[in-house]
Amino acid sequence: MYEIELKPEEFRLFRTYIYENVGISLGQEKSALVKGRLSKRLHALHMESFKEYYNYLINDTTGEELLFFVSAISTNVTSFFREEAQWRWLQEHLSELIATKKEKKIRIWSAGCSSGEEPYTILMFLQNHLKDFESWDIRILATDISPKVLSQAILGRYSSTQVEQLPKNIVMNSFEKMEVNNEIKYQIKPFLKEKVIFRLYNLVTDPFFFKNKFDMIFCRNVMIYFDETTRNKLIGRFIELLPKGSPLFLGSSESLSGHKEKLSLLGSSIYQKR
Numbered sequence: 001m002y003e004i005e006l007k008p009e010e011f012r013l014f015r016t017y018i019y020e021n022v023g024i025s026l027g028q029e030k031s032a033l034v035k036g037r038l039s040k041r042l043h044a045l046h047m048e049s050f051k052e053y054y055n056y057l058i059n060d061t062t063g064e065e066l067l068f069f070v071s072a073i074s075t076n077v078t079s080f081f082r083e084e085a086q087w088r089w090l091q092e093h094l095s096e097l098i099a100t101k102k103e104k105k106i107r108i109w110s111a112g113c114s115s116g117e118e119p120y121t122i123l124m125f126l127q128n129h130l131k132d133f134e135s136w137d138i139r140i141l142a143t144d145i146s147p148k149v150l151s152q153a154i155l156g157r158y159s160s161t162q163v164e165q166l167p168k169n170i171v172m173n174s175f176e177k178m179e180v181n182n183e184i185k186y187q188i189k190p191f192l193k194e195k196v197i198f199r200l201y202n203l204v205t206d207p208f209f210f211k212n213k214f215d216m217i218f219c220r221n222v223m224i225y226f227d228e229t230t231r232n233k234l235i236g237r238f239i240e241l242l243p244k245g246s247p248l249f250l251g252s253s254e255s256l257s258g259h260k261e262k263l264s265l266l267g268s269s270i271y272q273k274r
Helices: 007-021 029-043 048-058 064-073 084-099 117-129 147-155 170-174 228-240
Strands: 105-111 137-145 157-159 175-180 182-190 194-201 215-217 245-252 263-267 270-273
Touching: 007 048, 007 064, 029 048, 029 064, 029 263, 048 245, 064 147, 084 117, 084 245, 084 263, 105 117, 117 137, 117 194, 137 147, 147 194, 147 263, 170 175, 215 228, 228 245
Parallel strands: 105 137, 105 215, 137 194, 215 245
Antiparallel strands: 157 182, 175 182, 245 270, 263 270
16 A cells, blocks of 8 residues: 655645634644544545545535544543542532432533443443432433444443443443353443433534533543634533533543633532532
């Protein structure tokens, strides 16, 4: 397979396009990454230059090539009960967060849910720490821009390696063990899966159509790809969807530079609407 050169002017075109359409800000140092991750696609489409692929990308009216492009450029790394300090905090404060609720209804948004570990972790956590879990009306909106990882999340099936670090009682209560093609897999139980609504969603360009507010919002390790302007705009939209006192969970490597008059820092990248 011959090597196709990614010229500086071609890289600039991709940088502008992905920023305007997804909000991802690619630094100059990402040129090699873009070249490496898109080269196979060019060969698959029998193209001879990145400019030819760029024209194909911007002229695709279905939007499917944009989603392929984003999946190739972004990195989806996740696991169950990631950001351990946040779960410890939530365990300590869950009772006070739900104490003011007039009805037994919880609504949570997992924004950038990747392959589903985060929304399913939220359910496992509530299953273990929320009294009378079965009597609560719980719905989690789980969104991502990548159809590939979203299809994995909807399936809700994981390898032994992905669940081996979980406590045995959680594995027993939340998964069904099965054999698929001579491999042991762990399938999220239907009664948990039915509490999650998965949607393809672009946090930067899609409208915020939500009628109701969320009791919590998780948006972890998504904004590391965004510049400060895009981050501040997105946080402002999140704030509008959170009732007073509700938490917003970000990734441990993400911090806020704006909105400090509206949000209080509670713990490890955990913010609360004032």
